[in-house]
Amino acid sequence: MSRILDQRTLLLVISFLTSLQSTKILSEWKKCGDRECETAMSRVQATTDYLGPDCRYLNFKTGEEIMVYSKLSRKNENLWTGSKGKDFGYFPKDAVKVEEVFVVEEVEVLTKETDFLCLHGDKYAFE
Numbered sequence: 616m617s618r619i620l621d622q623r624t625l626l627l628v629i630s631f632l633t634s635l636q637s638t639k640i641l642s643e644w645k646k647c648g649d650r651e652c653e654t655a656m657s658r659v660q661a662t663t664d665y666l667g668p669d670c671r672y673l674n675f676k677t678g679e680e681i682m683v684y685s686k687l688s689r690k691n692e693n694l695w696t697g698s699k700g701k702d703f704g705y706f707p708k709d710a711v712k713v714e715e716v717f718v719v720e721e722v723e724v725l726t727k728e729t730d731f732l733c734l735h736g737d738k739y740a741f742e
Contacts, residue, residue, distance in 0.1 A: 639731065640726065640728070640731055641671075641687055641690075641691050641694060641705065641726075641731060642687040642688065642689060642690040642691040642694070642726060643689065643690060643725060643726055644687070644688045644689045644690070644723055644724070644725060644726060645685045645686060645687050645688055645696070645723070645724060645725075645726050645730070646685065646686045646687075646688045646721040646722065646723050646724075647684065647685045647686075647721065647722050647723075647724060648684070648717065648718035648721065648722070649718075649722060650722055650724060652684055652685045652724065653684070654684075654717070654718060655682045655683065655684060655717050655718075656683045656684060656685070656686070656716070656717055656718045656721070657682075657683045657713050657714075657715060657716045657717055657718070658680060658681070658682055658683070658713075658714045658715040658717070659680070659681050659683055659695075659697070659711035659712060659713050659714055660678065660679070660680055660681075660711060660712055660714050661675045661676060661677050661678060661679045661680075661681065661710060661711050662677065662710060662711060662712050663677055663710050664676050664677055665706055665707065665710045667704060667705065667706065669733075670704075670733035671704055671705055671731060671732070671733055672704045672705045672706060673696075673697060673698070673699060673702055673703065673704035673705060673706045674702070674704075675699055675706070675710075679699055680699070680714070681697040681698065681699050681706070681711060682697050682698050682699075683695050683696070683697040684696050684697055684698065686708070686721070687705075687726075688723055692708075693707055693708055693709065694706070694707060694708070695707075695708045695711075696730075
């Protein structure tokens with residue numbers, strides 16, 4: 616009985632730590648094409664396959680096109696945010712090459728807690 620309780624406790628701890636990781640603030644600032652971050656900044660093409668570490672990240676294959684909507688700044692400048700079809704998430708800027716720039720002048724804004732939640736379809740996933 617004690618062993619089952621130990622296993623359940625371990626699973627609970629792992630679940631809690633995973634939940635904390637998936638809501639971790641990646642940066643306090645981001646650069647966007649407008650104050651609401653609704654304007655596509657650029658179109659990029661994947662130069663490598665990418666599989667993100669959790670549900671906040673955008674997975675893609677070499678050659679796929681991605682629309683970029685924001686770029687984390689200051690603390691974590693290597694991550695951009697974009698969409699591919701209905702999928703949306705973070706990805707490393709080094710995994711893509713810029714094909715077309717839509718916005719030349721970027722606006723720096725504070726991130727929100729909701730920027731770092733998983734988005735599935737039209738709903739946020741609270742893990």
